[in-house]
Amino acid sequence: KNSKKNEILVLHAGSLSIPFKEIAKNFMKKYPDVKVVLEAHGSRTCARQITDLKRRVDIMASADTQVIKNFLIPEYADFSIDFTTNEMTIMYNEKSKYSDEINAKNWYKILLRPDVQYGHSDPNADPCGYRTILTWKLSEKYYKVPGLFKKLDGEMPKKNIRPKEVDLIAMLEAYELDYIFIYQSVACQHKAKYVMLPDEINLKSPDLSDLYRSVSLKISGKKPGEFIEKRGAPMVYGITLLRDASNPYLGAKFIEFLLDKEGQKIMRENGQPEIIYPNVDNYNKLPEILKKYFKKR
Amino acid sequence: MKFKVIFSFLGFLLILFIGIPIVKMMISTDPSTLVLTSKEPEVYLSIFLTFRASVWATIIALITGVPLAYLLARREFWGKKIIEGLIDLPVIIPHTAAGIALLTVWGRNSLFSKATGINVIGTEISISIAMFFVSVPFLVNAAKDGFKLIDERYEKTAITLGATQCKAFFTVSLPMVKKSIISGSLMMWGRGISEFGAVIILAYHPMTAPVLIFERFQNFGLKYAIPVTVLLILISLIVFIFIRIFEDK
């Protein structure tokens, strides 16, 4: 496939599937002789495809810009563009217990009711997982309920954890869980009901990064048994062009399209608004055509 | 009498166990959605692709696996048990690991690719390769067990009647274990269809039905994934029943 000209392979986080599909469609409309191939995996699995399975990939978009920075730079890629954000929400459906009562103020009380089942994805495997933990820790501060995190964590049986957010959706749809912690974009795309959480705990706002930084958790490190500390940070999606890209130019064109008006519009419509001050990790290594988006700063 | 009742009861439990989830899934889909789904090119193309790739894998397995099964059933040789163990192995290898192992052998950096200049990854061929790897043991073992239950003297008789060993195999041994081989082929074909873990490592595109179902589920939820699944099941069921009826002829 890599021998085929005018084809770019984009690996992206599962939560980006819908907007990326649309963007790819429009991109291909604009450049009819180009073919964009999309593959969705968990963010870390995307990285593993490149580092461990040696796939030849053009673009990778991750739900956490840190994944790109930790796994790919500097060996496989030179820069990471922060291009969108997201927020944590609690997704549910009509059959969820007490779904008519839940709101941004009482959600933790409802979750802690004994007949309510809730779950999140695996913090070690999925950014959505550790972000849930961070949200719980921030909630303890925000709602001023001491021990809330411990309670939320303790009340939830381990069996309610699933590796990825999609596995959680299966649990929700089968009514195995009443509430799951998930990205707002995913809830939005599934046309599901969700609880909008305050910015202080939903990890959306870059303005609140200091607040977010005040909480942390340990997740697994480079090898089994090793742990690293993960500090709270605003949710930032990263995208990069791989050094080994088969079509670096087209790849850059795709990123350009994403960052441009049309792309950003699609992102917004899918619940993933642009970052007001787009950021790049390594401006110098940026392809020329992309530099324009960051000069403004 | 009691015997029949108990046996029927036990069998019935099994049928319920398998049937309820499947039927439940089926009736959760209304026919009109099914019809609509079946008209989506993405859906029917991926189902055909899946069937086709698995058919290819099964054909290759018939060509290579049935002879192997025959040798394993008929001859004694050193290392036979090891080969039998090896043939069983793909069954237990976790699918992702199987995909990764295949990638190292068929991928961009493999000897094969370097020697031939061909890169099969991401093509229909690689899908067949993944399907073949995870499902060929079912065919080989079914054929082997079939051959073992056939008296070798039938072949000898054919040979005295003027058949070469080869002819004896094709005109006597093979037709006599036809049912086992058909059954094994069906199992292999079906197992290939369902494969996700290994296939997705070798080829995310073109999308096989399981990958499509997974993707739809991830992006849009069960409501969009189930009709594709039901469609896949219905078509397969028809194929299965058809072949099961045909095999008795």
Added chain:
Amino acid sequence: MKFKVIFSFLGFLLILFIGIPIVKMMISTDPSTLVLTSKEPEVYLSIFLTFRASVWATIIALITGVPLAYLLARREFWGKKIIEGLIDLPVIIPHTAAGIALLTVWGRNSLFSKATGINVIGTEISISIAMFFVSVPFLVNAAKDGFKLIDERYEKTAITLGATQCKAFFTVSLPMVKKSIISGSLMMWGRGISEFGAVIILAYHPMTAPVLIFERFQNFGLKYAIPVTVLLILISLIVFIFIRIFEDK
């Protein structure tokens, strides 16, 4: 002669196809890592869990599936073809879909759970359920094909000798298809071990080996996933060879 050469050659191709990826994976792991890995409780516990859960599934399948296989092989009844088709179906259902279908039947909101108050999701039982569902057709079909190849008059003879139908089944039919059933059980057991997609929907924890391998691959990379896989393969291979040797006794 030519026949033997061609057959050996075809079989050899198959052995290469299966063997190379496996051997490559094995030799990419140095023995010391393997030893270290085998000492990690997380690893050996998950391997044992996997083996155990699959053994349970296989035992239940022997109890319910072999009687069903027998009935399917011996009796004619209305709807038989449909049941045969149904039994084949789990093989083709994409694993994730199978997991979801099972979740709706065994989950918290299912009739079963409501009636009994038991929630099996996330337990070893649910792992066995998932394994059972995806792999039981292999046992049923192997047993069925075996029974079909056995002359019914052996059972009749046993009955004239004073056996009840039940005794005749256990002392004659069953021992005569022993090999097919052992082979089918092995396939089923192995197939259960490798299951990932359906298992993960029903139970992420406790972690089965395939789940652990996937998790390690995702979090730590191949370097940490492969040794677990190789360990799983080695232990299974020993079990397989052992049973294959034992079965000839």
Added chain:
Amino acid sequence: MNLKITNISKKFKGFELKDINLEIREGEFFVIVGPSGAGKTLILEIIAGLLKPDSGEIYGIRNKKIGFIYQDYMLFPHLNVFKNIAYGLNIRKIDKDEIKSRVENLALKLEINELLQRNVANLSGGEKQRVAIARAMAISPDIFLFDEPTSALDRNSRIKTQEMFIKLHKKTCSTFIHVTHDFEEALSLADRIGILINGRIVQCGKPDHVLNSPVSKKIADFIGYKNVFGGSIENNTLNINNLNIIVPIERADFAYVAIRSDDIIISKNKIESSARNSFFGEVENFFKKSSMYEVILNVGIRISIDITRKSFEEMDIKIGDNLWATFKVSSLKVFKH
């Protein structure tokens, strides 16, 4: 209780077992004899309850222990010879030592004692048959159903086995239903014989009676009458090829007469005796049997005559010799079809 078989029918494409009626006394040694494909095995299977007839009933079989010996033995391939024989005993949970001694006893009688630990797959044909017999005998059945149990045995083993059957029958008072294609065997075993031809019981009676009074040409053929001639009878005379045979009935539009080969005397000179049929002819051929010769004499029709080896040698018979054949009117059987 007698075994009563009433109106049993079973139809296949190309073959029909029709209206079988038999009453077999308890303790009787009944032999069903008939040519290959007559339906003998089918009848046994129906009696044993292994095959459902289309219609008809069988009384007196319920709750009886049955010893069935399949024509193709049906030895259990996964059990060795000992375990095959012991199968019925094991099923009955009989004491191990008892089983052992019973099996060994039987094996000794059937001369398969040296095979007890052998795999049944590579036994010789006759060995298999004897194992099958032992297996059926082991359970001391009330009713024995034997499907050609001696066909794979050589003469000596066969005679031994037949003697064993007779002894066994005397000792056990079991009912024996024995199927064979060998009329000789039927004669030496049976209390009563039923002749089965083409799916029908065509004659039934004591061995002697059947032997001496076959009721049709088919039966006469089957039980070994080599001289059967058909024609019209007038004035106690059957005219065939200008030969006048004097027969014991006065007239018939068409009838068969039959005479056994050993009821005919052969001589160089005409024998003056009460035997009223005497014909002159030429030796066309002769066949050597182990204890006699069969001579084919052409007296206008070909007649077959059995003579002892001794007479044959004394008379120094050669092809082309001219000889007299003589037989009594009373040894002629007559039947209509």
Added chain:
Amino acid sequence: MNLKITNISKKFKGFELKDINLEIREGEFFVIVGPSGAGKTLILEIIAGLLKPDSGEIYGIRNKKIGFIYQDYMLFPHLNVFKNIAYGLNIRKIDKDEIKSRVENLALKLEINELLQRNVANLSGGEKQRVAIARAMAISPDIFLFDEPTSALDRNSRIKTQEMFIKLHKKTCSTFIHVTHDFEEALSLADRIGILINGRIVQCGKPDHVLNSPVSKKIADFIGYKNVFGGSIENNTLNINNLNIIVPIERADFAYVAIRSDDIIISKNKIESSARNSFFGEVENFFKKSSMYEVILNVGIRISIDITRKSFEEMDIKIGDNLWATFKVSSLKVFKH
């Protein structure tokens, strides 16, 4: 080219085929006859190349078409009767019409023409056997290997089949190697007979010769000598139970003498003749055979005498009667073991 079997041995646990040497002429009808378990099937399998002997060579079989008939038929269960018979012809890619006519011809001869479209599984025993014969005959083999091809047939079918074999043999000039446990059959078919007992060819020769001059007690037993007595001989006399039998050899420390049952004459009064052995005794028992009677006369030793039904009836023999038994010295066979 003759078929030469040299020093064939094959050893199993409990059975050994030992040093088989046979030369079978091209076109000969050779019958191997022996009791059950003697190794007959094994020899045929070795000749056909289906079984590898431990040692020894076979010459003259390569490139020959072989018609092998297994004792248990081995009909292909997935083919119907027609296709079973046609198998060897189809393999040779013979013209369809030709195959059809050949198969139908054979089927007619063997009286299985009505079964051609039938499934082989539910044929009767004898039908299966005839299909197996037809299948082997279809390919017009150079060498026929028949393993008890008539054992499942009734007498008439057997005789017909034997006659067919003889005709076939005359017509084709093929070599026939025919295995049977029936000595009678061997006599009526064979050019030469080989007697196989316990894995060894113990005697080999023309039927007549074998019949009249068995070389050992075992053979005499097997071929049906019922009167075999052992003892020491002095002065041309064998003394046994105070009975002096005059024998044709002068002395021996130990020897057997044998005489056929039909070489003994029975009479109410002593016969004065050249036959020098004449003994008086009591009728202990008699058995009815289809064409004769066997009388057991106790003259100090039990001797078995065959007489015709007619003589039996004329002499009105009853158990307890006192009679004379007379036989010639020259009809006694003598052998050492």
